[in-house]
Structures are given as C-alpha cells and as structure tokens.
Amino acid sequence: MASFGNIIFYSMIILIVLFSALIILLLALAFSDESSEVTSTNTLPIANLGEDILLSCNLNIKIELAKLRQVSVTWEKTNLKGLVHHYQDGAADFVDQNSQFKGRTQVFPEALGSGNASLLLRDVRSSDEGEYTCTISSSEGGGMVNIKLRTAAFTAPKFKFSNGTLVAEASRWFPKPNVTWSDEAGNILNGSTSLKQNSAGIYRVVSTLQPVNVSDTYTCRIENELVTSVSKATVTDTEVFGRTYFTFSAASTLLASIYLSTLSIILYTCYLT
Known part of the structure; x- marks a missing residue:
C-alpha cells in the first residue's frame, strides 16, 4: 500500500x-x-425560443465593391438535408433550402463588403438547436467556422408586493429552472416556488417570499444550465422597483x-x- x-x-x-x-x-x-480567415464572435450562442437571433460569421478580409457579386455564403446544419441559407451572385438562393428554415433566414448583402456574413434566424424553435457551419467563398479569400446553437426560454420576472409578501412571476423558462432568494447581505432565504409546464414544455415560474420588510432589497435568482437571471427587487410602501440582468453559459x-x-x-x- x-x-x-x-x-x-x-x-x-x-x-x-x-x-x-x-x-x-x-x-x-x-x-x-x-490564421483562419473566417471567424465568429460567438460560437456557443443561446437563443430565446420564439425570438430572433443573429449567428455571427465574419471574413477577416474586406471585399471590394466590384467583387461583391463573386461572394458565396453557405449556411448548413449538421444532419440536416438541404441548406439553411445560401447566397450567391448578389442574391439569396433558396433552391436547396430545407423547408424548416423557409422564410426565417437572412444574410445582409450590404454588410458583405466588410466581410460580415452573419445569419439572422427568425422565430427560433427548439428544432433549430444544433451545429451550424458558415462557409464564405470569395476572390479575396474564404473559409468556414462552426457554431453550436443552443435554445432556451427565459424572461425577466415581474414583482408584486402585498401584505408582507413579495411575489416574482416569470412567464417563460426552459429547461426547468431553480429559484433562489437572498437578502442584501447574501443570506439565502426560504421562498416558495411553483413551476407549471404548458403543452410546449415551457415553465411558468411563480415564487413568493415572506415576510418582507419595506425599504429592503431582495435578490431573486432564476437559473438553469443555460441561462441565469439575477433580479434586484427593492420594496416600498406602494410598489416594487426591480432590475434584472442575464448571464449565459459558455462552458467548454x-x-x-x-x-x-x-x-x-x-x-x-x-x-x-
């Protein structure tokens, strides 16, 4: 031994x-x-379901105006038959586009001169989650970059105060979140949380804290493995002043x-x- x-x-x-x-x-x-000519400012983006997201893709070379029609941009998704989006000869080409993305994608021709081939994806769905590849080809250079899109649902909570009870309500969260309350000193408080899931699998969060002191500030933290919202709620005699910020998981x-x-x-x- x-x-x-x-x-x-x-x-x-x-x-x-x-x-x-x-x-x-x-x-x-x-x-x-x-050394790569094509890069992304965010290769692990998190999209809010039902909202739009811009998938970043940039060519590190400026393209002359006279050569813009020679630029080709192709967006693909792993294990998807057909394309997400294709741009060539100065216009979008939807011939081989997968029906899942019909009417929901856009590349901005006016931005291509600076090498920006980012993709606007509208009305994000859970089925959009996965790995995307952006490929740029031009007379000035080209290359590709991979982007892993993750999807979630998240909203800032709204606060109500009545009879010594502070209530936080957030209408859309996914995956299933946890809720933690704390006071100004960072001490964890005992709140009561209810999670109701709708037919789409999205959770409605209702969390209460009592007793609550007027003029004090409380922190409500709603989080899952992808998104964290931190809300500071200051209670007065007549209303609650709340402010929220979000952080996103980018763990490698x-x-x-x-x-x-x-x-x-x-x-x-x-x-x-």
Missing part, C-alpha cells in the same frame, strides 16, 4: 502532464483561430471532459497505489 506522500506525488505528476498538454492544445487552437465541453478525465486518472492512480 503506497503512502499518502506517494499518492500526492504521483497525482501531481499526472496533473502537470495533463495541464501541459492542455496548454499546448489551447495554444494550437489560438494560433489556428488567428472540451475543458469539462479534460477535467473529468483528469479526476478519473487521479482516482484510478490512487486506487492502484
């Missing part, structure tokens, strides 16, 4: 090797991105898998020794 010191030593060796490999990989990806599946692999190897090494 190995001593505790040996376990720590071998674990540290494994960690150093793995993190060195990770650094080399990240540097390689960074240099690869810099690559880093997550490396972390899990590292943890598994450490545990396995400890077991062997």
Whole structure:
C-alpha cells in the first residue's frame, strides 16, 4: 500500500502532464483561430425560443465593391438535408433550402463588403438547436467556422408586493429552472416556488417570499444550465422597483471532459497505489 506522500506525488505528476498538454492544445487552437480567415464572435450562442437571433460569421478580409457579386455564403446544419441559407451572385438562393428554415433566414448583402456574413434566424424553435457551419467563398479569400446553437426560454420576472409578501412571476423558462432568494447581505432565504409546464414544455415560474420588510432589497435568482437571471427587487410602501440582468453559459465541453478525465486518472492512480 503506497503512502499518502506517494499518492500526492504521483497525482501531481499526472496533473502537470495533463495541464501541459492542455496548454499546448489551447495554444494550437489560438494560433489556428488567428490564421483562419473566417471567424465568429460567438460560437456557443443561446437563443430565446420564439425570438430572433443573429449567428455571427465574419471574413477577416474586406471585399471590394466590384467583387461583391463573386461572394458565396453557405449556411448548413449538421444532419440536416438541404441548406439553411445560401447566397450567391448578389442574391439569396433558396433552391436547396430545407423547408424548416423557409422564410426565417437572412444574410445582409450590404454588410458583405466588410466581410460580415452573419445569419439572422427568425422565430427560433427548439428544432433549430444544433451545429451550424458558415462557409464564405470569395476572390479575396474564404473559409468556414462552426457554431453550436443552443435554445432556451427565459424572461425577466415581474414583482408584486402585498401584505408582507413579495411575489416574482416569470412567464417563460426552459429547461426547468431553480429559484433562489437572498437578502442584501447574501443570506439565502426560504421562498416558495411553483413551476407549471404548458403543452410546449415551457415553465411558468411563480415564487413568493415572506415576510418582507419595506425599504429592503431582495435578490431573486432564476437559473438553469443555460441561462441565469439575477433580479434586484427593492420594496416600498406602494410598489416594487426591480432590475434584472442575464448571464449565459459558455462552458467548454472540451475543458469539462479534460477535467473529468483528469479526476478519473487521479482516482484510478490512487486506487492502484
């Protein structure tokens, strides 16, 4: 049976090797991105169901006005028969467009001169989730970039105050969220939350907090694995002043898998020794 010191030593060796490999990989990806002519400002966007989203795709080369008609932009989706959107010869070409995207996509010709081939996707549906590829071809250069679109439903809560009870109502959330209340000092408070799911699978959130003190500020946090809303609600005698901001998950599946692999190897090494 190995001593505790040996376990720590071998674990540290494994960690150093793995993190060195990770650094080399990240540097390689960074240099690869810099040399690529087509990039995206957000390769892991999250779209709000029922709303529009702009999928970013940019050619890092300006295109002369006289050569704009030579630019071809193709948007594809993995495992989809047909195209999401195709632009060539100065106009959209819908011949091979998949019916799922009919009337819902647009590329902006006036932006192509600066290399902007971003796609406007209207009225996002859950079936739109997946990996997209934007390919740009021009006489000045070209390339492609992959974008993984995720879908969710989220709305800021509306607040009501009556008889010492503060109520937060949010009409649309998906996936299923959790709700947490806290006071100005950050202490977790005991709220009561009701989640009702409609036929489309979207949750309506109603959460109550009591007792509540007038003039105090409370934080209502609604979150799932994709979206977090943080709302500050200040209670007065007559109304509630609320303000909300959203944050979005951009966790790398690559880093997550490396972390899990590292943890598994450490545990396995400890077991062997």
